[in-house]
Amino acid sequence: MLYNNQNQQNIKERLSSQDFGLYMNAHTVPFSKYPSYLQVGILGMCTEGNAEIRIGSRKYVICANDLLIFMPGFLVSFIKSSLTFTINYCTFSNALFYDVINGSIKRFPTGFHTYTQTHCVYSLSQEKAEQFSIYFRLLYTRATSPTYLFIKESITNLLKLPFLELYADYCNTVKEHKSTTLHKEEIGYFFLDLLLKHYKENKEVAFYAEKLHVSSKYLTEALTLVSGKSPKEWIIHYTLQEIYALLENPSISIQEIVQRTRFSNLATLRRFFKRHTGASLLQYRKQDLHKKNQ
Numbered sequence: 001m002l003y004n005n006q007n008q009q010n011i012k013e014r015l016s017s018q019d020f021g022l023y024m025n026a027h028t029v030p031f032s033k034y035p036s037y038l039q040v041g042i043l044g045m046c047t048e049g050n051a052e053i054r055i056g057s058r059k060y061v062i063c064a065n066d067l068l069i070f071m072p073g074f075l076v077s078f079i080k081s082s083l084t085f086t087i088n089y090c091t092f093s094n095a096l097f098y099d100v101i102n103g104s105i106k107r108f109p110t111g112f113h114t115y116t117q118t119h120c121v122y123s124l125s126q127e128k129a130e131q132f133s134i135y136f137r138l139l140y141t142r143a144t145s146p147t148y149l150f151i152k153e154s155i156t157n158l159l160k161l162p163f164l165e166l167y168a169d170y171c172n173t174v175k176e177h178k179s180t181t182l183h184k185e186e187i188g189y190f191f192l193d194l195l196l197k198h199y200k201e202n203k204e205v206a207f208y209a210e211k212l213h214v215s216s217k218y219l220t221e222a223l224t225l226v227s228g229k230s231p232k233e234w235i236i237h238y239t240l241q242e243i244y245a246l247l248e249n250p251s252i253s254i255q256e257i258v259q260r261t262r263f264s265n266l267a268t269l270r271r272f273f274k275r276h277t278g279a280s281l282l283q284y285r286k287q288d289l290h291k292k293n294q
C-alpha cells in the first residue's frame with residue numbers, strides 16, 4: 001500500500017484506528033499499483049496537482065477541486081500522480097459506515113452501492129470546493145479535540161452529509177425503487193461486507209448463509225430482491241472484476257494472477273475464466289492490448 005510521508009496527520013483519538021483516519025495535506029493515497037478491493041471507504045478532496053487512478057476498468061484523472069467518494073469494496077489501483085498532488089481525505093471502515101447509514105433519514109438500498117461505483121468522482125465549483133475545505137477542517141477539529149466528549153458521534157453525523165447528497169442524486173437518477181424489508185436490506189449490506197473479506201477463499205453461497213444465520217434460499221431471495229444479483233452472481237462478479245483488472249496490467253504475469261486471486265492452480269483459474277467469459281486468459285489480455293493500441 002502507498003501511504004503519505006511522516007508529515008501526514010493520522011487522527012485516531014477516541015476512534016478505533018481501523019474505523020477512522022484523517023489525513024490533511026497528504027501527497028499520496030492509500031492505493032496499491034496492483035488492483036485490489038478497498039477494505040475501507042475514502043472521502044477526499046484534491047486541493048492541488050493531479051493523480052491517475054483506476055476503478056475497475058475505468059481510469060480517472062483527479063484534479064484540484066475534485067471530490068472522491070469511494071466505498072469499501074471498490075476495485076482500485078494507483079497509476080501515477082504529479083509532484084504537487086495534494087489531498088485532504090478520511091478513511092472509514094464498513095462498521096463506521098453502517099453507523100452512518102443506520103441513522104440516516106432513509107437507509108441506503110444495496111443498489112446504491114452499485115450506483116456509487118460509477119458516480120465516485122465529482123468536479124466541484126469553486127464555491128463548493130471552499131465549502132468542503134471548511135468541512136474537512138471541521139472534521140479535523142472534531143477528531144483532534146482533547147476535550148470534546150462525543151467525537152465518534154460527531155464524526156458519524158458529519159460523514160452523513162456527503163452521502164445524503166450522493167443518495168439524493170441516486171434517487172433522482174434511479175426512478176424505480178423496489179419495495180424491500182429492512183431485514184433484507186441488512187442481509188444485503190452484511191453479505192457484501194462478508195464477500196469483500198472472504199470471496200477469494202470461499203465461493204460457496206452456503207458459507208455466507210451460515211455466517212448470516214439464514215438459509216441459502218433466503219439469502220438468494222433477499223440478495224436478488226435488493227441488488228438484482230444472486231449471491232452466486234455477486235461472488236462471480238467480484239472474482240471476475242479482479243481478474244479483468246489484473247489481466248489489463250501487462251506487467252503482471254498469469255502465474256502471479258493465480259497467486260493474487262488465490263486459485264489453487266492455473267488450470268482451475270483457466271476453467272473458471274473460460275466458463276464465465278467464453279474466452280481464455282491470454283485471449284482476453286490480447287484483446288485488451290489490441291483495444292488500447294487502436
